[in-house]
Amino acid sequence: MSSDGATGDTKARIMDAVRVALAKHGYADLTTKKVAAEADVSEAGIFYHYDSKDELVAAFVEWCAEGTSTRFDDLPDDPTDRLYAACDVLLVAEDDPQAAGVSVAFMELLSHAPYDETLQGPLRRYEEFVLGELADVVRAGVESGAFRDVDPEATAAFLLAACDGVTGFGLALDMTEANAHVRERLRAYLDTVVVADP
Amino acid sequence: MSSDGATGDTKARIMDAVRVALAKHGYADLTTKKVAAEADVSEAGIFYHYDSKDELVAAFVEWCAEGTSTRFDDLPDDPTDRLYAACDVLLVAEDDPQAAGVSVAFMELLSHAPYDETLQGPLRRYEEFVLGELADVVRAGVESGAFRDVDPEATAAFLLAACDGVTGFGLALDMTEANAHVRERLRAYLDTVVVADP
Numbered sequence: 001m002s003s004d005g006a007t008g009d010t011k012a013r014i015m016d017a018v019r020v021a022l023a024k025h026g027y028a029d030l031t032t033k034k035v036a037a038e039a040d041v042s043e044a045g046i047f048y049h050y051d052s053k054d055e056l057v058a059a060f061v062e063w064c065a066e067g068t069s070t071r072f073d074d075l076p077d078d079p080t081d082r083l084y085a086a087c088d089v090l091l092v093a094e095d096d097p098q099a100a101g102v103s104v105a106f107m108e109l110l111s112h113a114p115y116d117e118t119l120q121g122p123l124r125r126y127e128e129f130v131l132g133e134l135a136d137v138v139r140a141g142v143e144s145g146a147f148r149d150v151d152p153e154a155t156a157a158f159l160l161a162a163c164d165g166v167t168g169f170g171l172a173l174d175m176t177e178a179n180a181h182v183r184e185r186l187r188a189y190l191d192t193v194v195v196a197d198p
Numbered sequence: 199m200s201s202d203g204a205t206g207d208t209k210a211r212i213m214d215a216v217r218v219a220l221a222k223h224g225y226a227d228l229t230t231k232k233v234a235a236e237a238d239v240s241e242a243g244i245f246y247h248y249d250s251k252d253e254l255v256a257a258f259v260e261w262c263a264e265g266t267s268t269r270f271d272d273l274p275d276d277p278t279d280r281l282y283a284a285c286d287v288l289l290v291a292e293d294d295p296q297a298a299g300v301s302v303a304f305m306e307l308l309s310h311a312p313y314d315e316t317l318q319g320p321l322r323r324y325e326e327f328v329l330g331e332l333a334d335v336v337r338a339g340v341e342s343g344a345f346r347d348v349d350p351e352a353t354a355a356f357l358l359a360a361c362d363g364v365t366g367f368g369l370a371l372d373m374t375e376a377n378a379h380v381r382e383r384l385r386a387y388l389d390t391v392v393v394a395d396p
Binding site for chain 1: 226310312321326351353354359363371376379380
């Protein structure tokens, strides 16, 4: 019933349960009952904080943005190391089934965005936030002279597309060779197109 | 009840109805009833050819592969024009809401692949087919000397990831500037990394 959602430890516990349940079941088959079971709380306990499955998932997307923000804050200072590490934040490793499951579920959430106003806002804020953070990383590298004179926003969009685009064939379909190819070509892109010659 | 599915004109009519209905409603809210309404046939008429919604959608994915195959067959012969045109086949224009809707629905189908064996096979064959076609385009350019000595499979995977990856933020969330950025950077990638200097 609360429109503010849960806070503190309760929130962390519920959000972590959403993460695990989304990775396991996807969004379509996610239920508040499954999240309650993962969090080891009653379903009423979930509904006390979130009015619906979509409000719960929207809160989860905002929570992911906070987590990604923290990971960007922790990136190394050196512009080149920072760029590589930023792409590692966005490129999910196939040997991390939990993270891969969340990535696939995020792709599912995105596919619902045109029809679901509750999810649309948080998802757009999430994508805009990531694009902005990535553009800042590129801009800092350009301004310091460590990178070529590339357009920070356009480069960020291209890098995010390449990272997001591997989720379908690389993770959902588990095409491991193609997944490895994208990672290798992305690294080559950073080396040859973005980072300046020494 | 037929396991062969519909053929000829009936098939084309039903598949086109799936395309329109998927673009309009997405996969989760797709029903055989909605497809029947779009095709202007009875729901029993759909079930005569396809046992379930998922069989119908799996047939649609195979049908899309045939359509993409035809579009690849029709590409220009010149290696560089061929590569640009191949990427245009894969990059959906935001000013084509019908095609954008199908792309977003494909992303949704991919997100169900880990849980849905009926969809998994056709989707994997589709992605492998597209990767193979794209790699052939790159390989022909490399062998003719029109392209640099890039790895055809790795380059194809990277290009497909960039094209697929714009579906989420560019189409489902309608972030038009970021969408344009990806298209512009992709073109620059083809020009500077793949195509040889004149």
